[in-house]
Amino acid sequence: MDRRKFVKAVAGGAGTTLFGGCYLSGGQKSSRAERRVVMVAFDGLDPRIAAGLMDAGKLPNYRRLAQRGGFSTIATSTPPHTPVAFSNIISGADASVHQIYDFIHRDPRPPGLSSAVSPFFAAAQALPPSRDWKISWGEWELPLVGGEIRNLRQGPAFWDYLIEAGVDVDVYFVPSNYPATTPEGPGRFRAVTGMGTPDLRGGYGEFTLYGPRRGGKVAGGRFVRVRADREHRIKTKLEGPPNFLRKVTRGSPPSVAAPLEIIRDPEAAVVKVRLGGSTALLAQGEWSDWMPVDFPTGIPGAAALGAAGAPTTMRGMVRLYVKQVHPDVELYVSPINIDPMDPLNLVSAPAEFSHELAARHGRYATLGIPEDNKALRSGALSEDQFLSQCAHVEEERAAQYLHALAEHQSGLLFFYFGTTDLLQHMFWRDRDEAHPGRDREQAERYGEVVTDLYLASDHLVGKALDSLGPEDTLIVFSDHGFTTFRRGFNLSRWLVDEGYIKLLQSGGRGRTDPFRNIDWSRTRAYGLGMNALYVNLAGREKFGIVEPEEARSLLEEIREKLLAVRDDDEHGARPIVQRVDFSEDIFAAADPEKAPDMILGYADSYRVGWDSVLGNMPARLVEDNLDRWSGTHLIDPERVPGMLLASRPIAAESASLVDLAPTILDLYGVEKPSQMTGKALLSVAPDRSGT
Numbered sequence: 242m243d244r245r246k247f248v249k250a251v252a253g254g255a256g257t258t259l260f261g262g263c264y265l266s267g268g269q270k271s272s273r274a275e276r277r278v279v280m281v282a283f284d285g286l287d288p289r290i291a292a293g294l295m296d297a298g299k300l301p302n303y304r305r306l307a308q309r310g311g312f313s314t315i316a317t318s319t320p321p322h323t324p325v326a327f328s329n330i331i332s333g334a335d336a337s338v339h340q341i342y343d344f345i346h347r348d349p350r351p352p353g354l355s356s357a358v359s360p361f362f363a364a365a366q367a368l369p370p371s372r373d374w375k376i377s378w379g380e381w382e383l384p385l386v387g388g389e390i391r392n393l394r395q396g397p398a399f400w401d402y403l404i405e406a407g408v409d410v411d412v413y414f415v416p417s418n419y420p421a422t423t424p425e426g427p428g429r430f431r432a433v434t435g436m437g438t439p440d441l442r443g444g445y446g447e448f449t450l451y452g453p454r455r456g457g458k459v460a461g462g463r464f465v466r467v468r469a470d471r472e473h474r475i476k477t478k479l480e481g482p483p484n485f486l487r488k489v490t491r492g493s494p495p496s497v498a499a500p501l502e503i504i505r506d507p508e509a510a511v512v513k514v515r516l517g518g519s520t521a522l523l524a525q526g527e528w529s530d531w532m533p534v535d536f537p538t539g540i541p542g543a544a545a546l547g548a549a550g551a552p553t554t555m556r557g558m559v560r561l562y563v564k565q566v567h568p569d570v571e572l573y574v575s576p577i578n579i580d581p582m583d584p585l586n587l588v589s590a591p592a593e594f595s596h597e598l599a600a601r602h603g604r605y606a607t608l609g610i611p612e613d614n615k616a617l618r619s620g621a622l623s624e625d626q627f628l629s630q631c632a633h634v635e636e637e638r639a640a641q642y643l644h645a646l647a648e649h650q651s652g653l654l655f656f657y658f659g660t661t662d663l664l665q666h667m668f669w670r671d672r673d674e675a676h677p678g679r680d681r682e683q684a685e686r687y688g689e690v691v692t693d694l695y696l697a698s699d700h701l702v703g704k705a706l707d708s709l710g711p712e713d714t715l716i717v718f719s720d721h722g723f724t725t726f727r728r729g730f731n732l733s734r735w736l737v738d739e740g741y742i743k744l745l746q747s748g749g750r751g752r753t754d755p756f757r758n759i760d761w762s763r764t765r766a767y768g769l770g771m772n773a774l775y776v777n778l779a780g781r782e783k784f785g786i787v788e789p790e791e792a793r794s795l796l797e798e799i800r801e802k803l804l805a806v807r808d809d810d811e812h813g814a815r816p817i818v819q820r821v822d823f824s825e826d827i828f829a830a831a832d833p834e835k836a837p838d839m840i841l842g843y844a845d846s847y848r849v850g851w852d853s854v855l856g857n858m859p860a861r862l863v864e865d866n867l868d869r870w871s872g873t874h875l876i877d878p879e880r881v882p883g884m885l886l887a888s889r890p891i892a893a894e895s896a897s898l899v900d901l902a903p904t905i906l907d908l909y910g911v912e913k914p915s916q917m918t919g920k921a922l923l924s925v926a927p928d929r930s931g932t
Contacts, residue, residue, distance in 0.1 A: 273910045274407040274428070275651040277713040279705050280905070282415070282655070283698050284323060285662035285874060287722035288314045288884035294695050302703035303886060306717060309706075310923070311891035314882040317721040318898055319822060320772040320840050321878040323436060323662065324364045326720035326898055327416040331398045333902030333917035337830040340395040341417060342837055345770040345854070349834065350783045357783050358756045360769055360855060362445070364437040365419050366391045390420045390586060392437075396916060399902035400653065404428035406911050409652030411645060414638070414659065419609065421590035428652065432590045433598065433641075435657055438609040441536075441557035441577040441585060442482045442496075446608050449479060450621040451503070452564070452571035461615025462576075469570055473505040479516060479574060481536035482555055497536040497555060503570055510566040516574075521561060528633060529561040531604035533580055556583050558604055560633070562626065573621055575630075579607045598641060605637040612663040618869045624687060627667070631660050635697070642701065646708045653905060658701070661694050665723045669872025673725045677865035691872075706888075714908055714923070715888040720898065722881035726873035728808065729850030729866050730817050730843065732768035733858045739802060741766040742858075755856045762786060765795060766838075769856050771849055771875045773837030774799070781833065796823055796839055803841065808863055817863065819844040819877040842877035849875070889923040896922050 294300045295307065303312070318326040318335065320343065328339040336342050341363050351359035394417050400410045404426035412418065414435035421432035440446050448462035456466040467475045478498040485494065499517030506512070510525035517534030536555040557577040564571035579588050581595035581604060588607045589595035599605060611634045617627040635658075642656050668690040670676035671683055705715050733755070736742040743763035759767070761777060761784035768774050776792045779785040787795060800821040807814045820842030824831040827840075843849070851868065852859045874881045885896050893900065899919035906913055907921035 276909060277649070277651050277710065278653045278905060278908055279646070279649075279708070279713065279715045280653065280655040280901075281702065281705055281715070281717045282327075282657040283661045283717070283719050284416075284657065284659045285665050285721060285723050286695065286698065286719040286884055287724075288719075288882060289722065290691070291695060291884050294692070300695060300699045302699045302706055303717075306702060306706055306715065306886045306888060310715075310887040310889045311885075313885045313891050313896055315718060315885040315900075316895070316897040317874075317878045317881060317883050319827060319878050320842070321721040321874050321876070321881050322771065323720055324417050326883075327418075327436075328364075328394050329898040330720070330901050331394065331400075331415070331417060332396050333399050333899055333906075333913070333919045334396070335828060335899060335918065336824075336836065337828040338396045338916050339417075340832050340835050341393065342824070342831075342835060342840075343770040343773050345773075346393075346835055347769050347775070349775075349778075349781050349785075355757060356754060357759065357761050358767070358769065358856075362437070364393055364417050365439075366393055392418070392420055392422070394418075397914070398424070399905060399917075400424065400430065400655075401426075402906060402911050402914065403653060403909060404430050406909060408909055408911075409649075410655070411649055411653070412655045413641065413645060414657040415655060416609075416657065416659075420587055423590045430590065431594050433595065434588050434607075434609070436609040436659065438579070438588055438607055439586070440608050441555065441579055446576035446610060446613065446615065448576055448613055448616045448621055449574040450564075450571065450616075451475070451477060451501075451574070453569040459619045459621075461613075462619060462621060464621070467503075467570070469503070469505050473507055475501075475503040475505075475570060477501050477503075479534065479559075479577075481534075481557065481577060484538050497538055499534050499536050503572060505566055505570055512563055512566055512570065512572070514561055514572070516559070516561075523561060523563045525563050525566045527563055528629065531558045531560055531578070531580075533558050533582070533604075534577065555585055556580050557585070560630075562622070562630070564622075564626070573616065573626075575613060576608055578611075581605060581607055601644065602637065602640045605641070606634055610659065610663065612660055614663055614667055614870065617667060624668075624683065628664075628690070631664060635660050639701065643704060646705060653909075658698070661698060661719075664694055665691050665872045666870050667872075669723070669725055670869075673727070673871070676725060676727055676871055678867040678869070678871055702886075709888060713888070716901070716904070716923075717884075717886040718901070719883040721874045721878075721883050723872050723874050724876065724881060725846050726848045726866050726871055727846040728812065728817075728848075729853075729864050730806075730847055731850040731853045731857075731859050731862055731864070732774065732841070733853045733856050734850075734860070734862050735803075735806070736766060736768060737858050738862065741799065744858075755858060766799060767856065768849075768853055770837065771854060772841045772843075774839040774841065776838045778838075792838065793823075799839065808847075812863075816844050817847050818842070819880070842879075843875065845876060845880055847876065848873045885922075887923055889925070891922055892924045893920060893922045 295304050318329045325341050328341040332339040345360050346363040348359040401424040403410050404424040407427040409429040412432040416436035419434040419437035421434050423430050451465045451467045454464050456464050469475050479501050481497040483494045484497045502515040504513040514521045519532040521529040534557050558580040560575040562573040581599040612631045616622040668687050670679045671687040743760040745758050745760050764777050765787050766776050776787050777785050779788050803818045806817045822840045824836040900922050903913045903919045904922045
């Protein structure tokens with residue numbers, strides 16, 4: 242898809258004359274609980290870019306909103322990660338309350354003898370069904386209780402207090418809210434989960450590409466080698482989630498699979514695809530709709546067990562894309578999403594809300610990050626194909642957004658758009674002439690993708706503005722800004738070079754678990770995650786050696802050295818680390834079991850290197866970033882503030898993400914709870930401009 246078509250797809254989806262140019266709210270509200278507030282979050286939109294486009298007259302609806310109320314920067318979280326930032330927003334407080342510090346946390350004392358540290362996704366945790374409650378026979382076992390998924394964000398959400406006060410709340414795709422739980426109170430609560438929602442396999446998105454390439458796993462997916470037979474047929478399978486009904490004595494259970502058959506027209510560029518009970522007829526270059534796929538478990542007596550209500554199949558859904566038909570078939574299969582019509586794991590609260598949305602608008606992507614950037618980065622999708630996939634996501638979101646604006650006439654509507662973040666990550670190098678990964682031909686074609694995102698968001702803001710009544714409030718914001726990612730700093734390599742990590746063997750690259758190559762009896766500090774550094778603390782880490790009374794002086798020593806690190810002369814001998822914070826200094830109640838001891842704020846154009854995120858130790862200390870993922874916000878938070886626009890005057894001199902929750906509570910006359918550290922930002926005087 243041409244990048245201009247992406248904008249048209251989003252703007253077109255939002256361009257229907259649903260509102261007829263006037264507001265839908267019906268005059269005076271009977272009570273504060275019935276006031277209407279609309280919050281629209283665009284992940285990653287940068288206030289500097291937005292201001293420049295507003296000044297150039299290219300964001301007329303942003304300008305209209307700013308003139309009605311105000312436009313400002315808004316301080317992001319430390320570190321400026323989306324799960325951390327939205328936890329700040331939801332909690333009205335920093336990580337002292339919600340205890341989310343990075344994309345990746347670690348277990349400092351994992352079970353077993355070999356592993357010293359175990360990383361995991363910071364925002365949610367999936368637990369398998371208890372094997373204490375099961376019916377067992379032969380190689381099968383039927384659990385009597387289901388598995389559990391935990392939202393690791395701690396503390397109450399600001400909407401809990403609204404529900405208690407009788408305010409209706411709808412929350413769409415907001416990060417750090419998986420699984421969603423329904424608060425108690427007279428207000429109605431509905432939520433669709435977003436970032437953090439896994440695929441059917443329990444991971445965060447694995448595509449499959451069938452074709453002539455050599456098979457094997459790649460980051461974020463797999464290639465399966467297939468060839469058509471003389472009858473132009475391909476018979477293979479799509480691997481699904483682990484079979485939770487199979488008894489396992491050691492390791493992981495085997496995966497279930499759905500049969501996949503591809504029948505190619507001998508001459509035309511058309512294929513018929515049969516997959517797990519669904520069929521699609523597709524031309525080359527065509528996307529399918531969402532196709533439900535049933536994965537049989539193979540348990541004996543499945544029909545009888547199914548009639549009794551026992552789960553004997555696992556249902557998911559996929560989109561297909563036909564890359565090529567002749568001379569060899571190439572078929573892309575998206576990550577297996579949880580089906581909102583029949584969710585194996587809940588993707589909404591209440592449970593039936595996802596079904597209602599899918600019945601109204603059609604099936605929609607439920608994966609927490611639905612834009613398949615891993616397929617783009619591995620070559621499974623081209624840039625145009627990736628943009629077309631993103632356009633499908635945005636069309637789904639825009640349809641739901643428009644309906645929500647029309648339907649939600651009192652209470653709070655909170656709607657999140659994430660494609661703005663992912664496309665800036667992917668296409669930033671095309672607008673950065675100094676980026677080492679920039680390709681001139683690609684830059685000519687995709688150099689305006691980032692700008693186009695802002696133009697598309699302006700259409701969506703306009704629809705919200707057109708829906709406002711005289712006393713309604715609209716808040717549009719981003720959780721952080723954006724910048725370029727030219728060079729990667731390999732923190733673990735630096736820790737080895739400086740003697741803080743001691744290795745059992747030299748090298749260590751390429752291991753499944755790089756921490757197994759560390760001599761923990763002589764290691765004092767280690768890195769894990771995007772901005773985090775930990776002390777190998779005695780009494781906390783499994784093999785900790787640094788005594789608690791020595792930790793502070795060690796951290797101060799490391800901070801001094803990190804702030805002195807410079808890139809080589811060829812790259813201007815620039816500082817790599819701009820800022821270093823200690824969790825105990827900036828988070829009043831940091832959980833020492835979860836919080837990193839040190840948070841690194843990188844200088845502009847730098848970020849942690851790809852290999853260092855999970856602790857690998859490549860040979861080079863600093864490397865050019867040649868990945869398609871070329872933009873970042875994981876730097877010094879002062880350099881990537883978010884943006885804030887509101888239909889009411891912004892009364893505060895400065896704004897922070899933790900201020901949004903108290904602001905919403907203030908609009909409804911709800912007292913701010915003691916754990917919230919933010920302040921109300923907006924004037925609550927009625928806005929009767931009606932513009």
